[in-house]
Amino acid sequence: MAGLCWAHKKNLRKPGITGRGFGYSRTGPLLSIYADTSFFVSLYLPDVHSAEAHRRVRGRPSLWLTPLHRAEWAHAVYQHVFHGKISAQEARRVYREFEGDRKARLWVEIAVPDVVFERCCDLARRHVPRLGVRTLDTLHVACALELKAERFWTFDERQARLAEAERLKTS
Structure with missing residues (x-):
């Protein structure tokens, strides 16, 4: 039972007026949002x-979708198989759906900026002693900062606290 194939997916795939595939009908600047892999x-x-995830993407x-997301996505899906939450067949189907949406440009693909690793180290020095966040947590927040995201969507409480400490909006 893959998630994005639910009714909301049809709404996301409506072509917009911008001609960019999945366009936006709103006016004004687009809000840039970095969501961590748990959100996807x-x-x-x-x-x-x-x-809540479906409400936010409505x-x-x-x-943004980076190579970091794609690598972590593969691990997350197949960890569900390892833990017996889904079958290998279901994992392959979910993986194909995600790849189909990626190729259809539902998400904005972008490379991880080179300076993101230095930013990650800086975040670690300044915040890990107090927040206890992990490497991937700081790497995602560093990516969001380097990409100039306005919002950071995660369901991980420690990662949200890190994003908020760096003045990213988390809701």
Whole structure:
């Protein structure tokens, strides 16, 4: 039971007026949002955060997708298999759906900026002693900062505290 194939997916795939594939009908500047991988997982695999994830994407926001997301996505999906939450067949189907959406440009793909690793080290020095965040947590927040995201969407409380400490909006 993949998540994004639910009714909301049809709304996300409506072509917009911009001609960019999945355009936006709103006026003004696009809001840049960096969502961590757990957010994407909640879109495709039902969990306690899926309803909130779907609510947030209802307005078709512009979400960054980096190679870091793709690598972590593969691990997250197949960890669900390892833990017996889904079958290998279901994992392959969910993975194909995500890849189809990626190729259809539902998400805004962008490379990880080179300076992101230095930014990650800086975040570690300044925040890990107090927040206890992990490497991937700081790497995602560093990516969001380097990409000049306005919002950071995560369901991880420590990662949200780190993003907020760096003045990113988390809701």
